[in-house]
Amino acid sequence: MTVPVPGATVGVVGGGQLGRMLAEAASPLGVEVVVLDPTPDCPACPPAADQITAAFDDEAAVRALAERADVLTYEIELADPAVLAEVSDEHDVPVHPSPGTLETIQDKLVQNRAFEDAGVPVPPFRGVDDADDLEAAFDEFGRPLMLKARTGGYDGRGNAPVESVAEARETFDGLDGLVAEKLVDFERELSVIAASGDGETATFPVAENVHEAEILRESVVPARTSDAVREEATAVARDVLNALDGRGVFGVELFEVDGRILVNEVAPRPHNSGHYTIEGCHTSQFEQFARALCGLPLGDATLRRPTVMANVLGDPDGEERPAELEGVSSALRDDRVALHWYGKRDVRPLRKMGHVTVVGDDRGELLMRARAARDALSFRDS
Numbered sequence: 491m492t493v494p495v496p497g498a499t500v501g502v503v504g505g506g507q508l509g510r511m512l513a514e515a516a517s518p519l520g521v522e523v524v525v526l527d528p529t530p531d532c533p534a535c536p537p538a539a540d541q542i543t544a545a546f547d548d549e550a551a552v553r554a555l556a557e558r559a560d561v562l563t564y565e566i567e568l569a570d571p572a573v574l575a576e577v578s579d580e581h582d583v584p585v586h587p588s589p590g591t592l593e594t595i596q597d598k599l600v601q602n603r604a605f606e607d608a609g610v611p612v613p614p615f616r617g618v619d620d621a622d623d624l625e626a627a628f629d630e631f632g633r634p635l636m637l638k639a640r641t642g643g644y645d646g647r648g649n650a651p652v653e654s655v656a657e658a659r660e661t662f663d664g665l666d667g668l669v670a671e672k673l674v675d676f677e678r679e680l681s682v683i684a685a686s687g688d689g690e691t692a693t694f695p696v697a698e699n700v701h702e703a704e705i706l707r708e709s710v711v712p713a714r715t716s717d718a719v720r721e722e723a724t725a726v727a728r729d730v731l732n733a734l735d736g737r738g739v740f741g742v743e744l745f746e747v748d749g750r751i752l753v754n755e756v757a758p759r760p761h762n763s764g765h766y767t768i769e770g771c772h773t774s775q776f777e778q779f780a781r782a783l784c785g786l787p788l789g790d791a792t793l794r795r796p797t798v799m800a801n802v803l804g805d806p807d808g809e810e811r812p813a814e815l816e817g818v819s820s821a822l823r824d825d826r827v828a829l830h831w832y833g834k835r836d837v838r839p840l841r842k843m844g845h846v847t848v849v850g851d852d853r854g855e856l857l858m859r860a861r862a863a864r865d866a867l868s869f870r871d872s
Contacts, residue, residue, distance in 0.1 A: 491857065493784045494559035496520020499539070500783055501583075502558030503546055503574070504566035507832040507842065508760050508776075511768070512565065515776035519783060526555045528661035533833045545711075549573050561736065561783050563758050568595050586783050587736030587758045588688075594734070595758045598641050599669040608733035613745070618668040621655050636671040637662065649704055663860040668768045674752060676745035680713050682727035683764035685739045685778045687788040692778065693727050694771060694791045697763045699743075703806070704835075704872040705840050707761045708797045708860065710853050711770060719746055726751045734758070735855050739779040762801065762842065769828050769847045770797030775843030795849050798856040800864040802844040814870040815835040815844075820864040824859055825849060837869045 498521045506526030512536045522539040524528055525532065528546065541559075547570035556562060556577045562585045565572070571589035571673045594604050602615045602677030614631060617640075618624050627635055634754045637658055639648035651673055652658045658665060660861045679701060683694040697705055713720060718719035719870035727742040730753065734740065741761020743782045744753040764775040773781075773789030813834055821827060830846040846863045 495784050495786060496600065498522070498560045498784050499524060499558055500780065501555040502534070502561045502628050503528070503552065503555070503562070503564040504540075505529070505534035505538070505541060506565060506831060507533035507834075508565035508723055509532050510537055510751065510832060511765075511774075512760070512779055513537035513539075515774055516730050518523065519777070519780055519784070519786070521664050521780050524555060526551055531835075537832060546570070547573055549577070552577050553580070556583045558581055561586060562777075563759075563783055564592065567592065567758070568743050571596070572616045575663055585736070585740045587734060587738040587740070591734045591758055592760050595756060597640050598638050598643070598755065599796040600760055601756065602669065602671075605733060605753055605756075610729050610733055611750070613674050613752055613754075616670055618670050619666045621665055624655055624665060624668075624670065625726075631670065631672040634652065634673055636673050638669050638671065640667045640669050647704070648665040653754055668673040671782040674745050674747060675753075676752075677748040678713065678715055679754070680719075680723050680744040680746055680751075681709075681763040682723055683739060683741045683761060683767065683775045683778075684727040684731050684745065684793075685775075685782050686731050686734075686787055688737065688785045691731055692786055692791045693724050693726060694775065695793045695852070696723045697766065698796055699763050703840065705801075707801055707803075708857065709766055710713050710857060711793060711799075712853075713767050713796045714853060715746060718748060721753070722749075722751045726753060732754055736845075737782040737785070739764075739775050739782060761797075762845075764845055765830070765845050766799040767791075768830070770794055770832075796851060796853050796856060797847060797849045798853065798860040799847045801842055801862040802831075802846065802864055802867055804839050804841040804843060805869065806839050808837065808839055808869065810836055810838045811845060811869070811871070815819040816868050816870050817866040818824070821846065821863040824848070826859060827863040829863070843869075 505525035575589040741757040
């Protein structure tokens with residue numbers, strides 16, 4: 491199904507920075523974005539055509555969104571797939587990616603089983619619902635292992651390495667609804683942004699990602715690994731697309747282990763590690779998302795030049811306070827630096843507030859430039 495362009499309206503459950511950048515990218519195509527978000531004047535509000543202020547799973551609000559949209563999507567996994575499916579049927583408005591895909595992705599155990607069944611490589615895993623299950627996982631995978639909440643986790647939250655039942659109890663609220671994975675001794679964390687359109691797919695270059703405290707700090711593109719590993723990562727990302735249903739953009743998080751690729755997790759939406767595509771690629775992940783949702787031909791996903799992205803985060807030990815950013819002039823003294831500010835009113839520890847991107851030739855130099863620009867930025871004390 492192709493929606494009318496120009497003149498189409500995309501309804502988005504979620505109005506954070508991903509919705510904001512989608513609205514910015516969709517506008518030149520003649521596509522309007524209406525968002526549903528519980529935060530008044532959410533980050534996506536300025537470029538969006540309108541905002542419906544309500545909870546992500548508010549059935550009446552999702553119906554109101556569907557009444558105004560040619561196609562529905564979501565930029566946060568907290569959307570309710572059952573509500574989306576029901577509203578889609580009632581209003582004959584497609585949802586992409588499909589509610590079934592969202593339901594699969596929302597539960598990490600179901601996600602792993604779906605990929606395993608499809609032949610997509612994932613770390614060894616098992617479900618955990620009590621102490622006996624966890625002890626069995628320790629016996630199978632060794633100590634420490636990676637323990638994840640099956641639902642509700644994002645941006646690394648809800649994941650933690652643990653060495654004992656007692657540590658798991660301290661880290662998680664109970665021992666039910668978890669999934670244990672063998673802790674992967676990886677060489678690099680990689681990711682591929684993959685797009686599924688109307689009968690076609692496209693993959694962006696492989697990014698190498700640097701995390702601290704489970705939060706993405708930097709992405710280097712192309713990844714500093716071998717051609718063979720990059721080719722394998724791209725092939726695995728395409729296999730992930732084949733295992734999921736619906737048009738859209740997917741962030742495929744990967745581990746490189748002894749030249750092999752394992753899937754860590756998948757996000758059924760644009761991904762933080764794909765923000766480099768705005769400056770770095772011929773088509774950004776957000777324009778690609780708009781194209782896919784509207785049934786338009788996918789754009790050129792190739793890299794213009796090597797690119798580094800660095801996240802601007804709230805201070806790890808800071809307090810929640812109004813987000814008053816300082817140091818912008820210093821950061822932009824480097825004329826290669828592009829700054830993206832998400833418009834969030836308050837800063838919290840490790841909250842994603844924006845990012846900087848630098849495009850050039852030498853990835854080591856670009857990484858230093860991006861870090862210097864990011865480190866020039868700070869938040870005024872209240």
